[in-house]
Each structure stands twice: as C-alpha cells, then as structure tokens.
Amino acid sequence: MPIDATAPYDDQNIFAKILRGEIPNKTVYEDEYALAFHDINPQAPHHILVIPKGAYVSWDDFSANAPETEIAGFIRAVGKVAREAGLVEPGYRLLANVGMDAHQEVPHLHVHIFAGRKLGPMLAQD
Known part of the structure; x- marks a missing residue:
C-alpha cells in the first residue's frame, strides 16, 4: 500500500x-552511510536497493534534513554499487518513489537500481 511521504519515520x-x-x-x-542489497522481488535481471542508514522517510525528507556528509556519502554509495556491479555500460536506471502518487511502499528512502535488459520508456503510456 502506498505511503504518505510526509508522515513521521516508522x-x-x-x-x-x-x-x-x-x-x-x-x-x-x-559502508557508514548506506546498505545495498538485492530486491526480493526483482523487476529486472539486476535489481538492487540502496538505502541510507539514517531514518529518512523519502527523498524529500533526506534532501531537506540529512547532513551534507550523509547526502554525499549516500549518493557516492549508489554510484559505487552500480559501478561495482558492472552496470554502467550498457546502462542502468535509478528510481526513488516519493509518496502515494509515485507508489512508495516502504516509508524509508530507497533507491532502486535496475539493469540487465532494455528498460523501455520511463513511464507507462496511458
């Protein structure tokens, strides 16, 4: 069930x-800023989740409230995970859902890294 990205951290x-x-x-x-692990329900051949170790509900919460060192450390971790997994070429997609309309399901910031096949258009066509 999608969550409210403005709710307090659970x-x-x-x-x-x-x-x-x-x-x-x-x-x-x-590392000290992030944990990355394989998604238990992969939506692509490679589907890795990267989460910050801090208690942040969403990208909005994280970008507004995390210290600069934590933001930099998390973003660097996302890039390192993609590079170490060999996903830079032929490419990968990052996705961070925020709130109900984007269908965020877990109230902890997480970035999906998708790769391993052509991923198609960014959004489904209506």
Whole structure:
C-alpha cells in the first residue's frame, strides 16, 4: 500500500528492521552511510536497493534534513554499487518513489537500481 511521504519515520518498517539485522538480506555493499542489497522481488535481471542508514522517510525528507556528509556519502554509495556491479555500460536506471502518487511502499528512502535488459520508456503510456 502506498505511503504518505510526509508522515513521521516508522522505525518498524522493513528497511529499518533490515538495518538492525532483524531481517536477512543479500547484501552487495555496505559502508557508514548506506546498505545495498538485492530486491526480493526483482523487476529486472539486476535489481538492487540502496538505502541510507539514517531514518529518512523519502527523498524529500533526506534532501531537506540529512547532513551534507550523509547526502554525499549516500549518493557516492549508489554510484559505487552500480559501478561495482558492472552496470554502467550498457546502462542502468535509478528510481526513488516519493509518496502515494509515485507508489512508495516502504516509508524509508530507497533507491532502486535496475539493469540487465532494455528498460523501455520511463513511464507507462496511458
């Protein structure tokens, strides 16, 4: 169910539980700012999620409230994950849903990295 991106952070969300080690994941990268792991329901041959270690509901919350070092560290981690996975060529897509209309389902900022096939147009045609 899509969530309200302006709601307070819920520390019982699935990604908070993954960060605390309560739920296992297939980690591909971790540093002080981010954790990256394979999506359990992949939408492309390569589908990796990258989440910040801080408690941020959405990209909006993160960009407005995270310290500069955390923002830089997270963005660098996303790029490093894509490079280390060999996705730069032939290419990959980043996606961060924010709020109900974008169908954000987990109230913790997360960036999807999709790759491994031609991904088609950015949005479905009506």
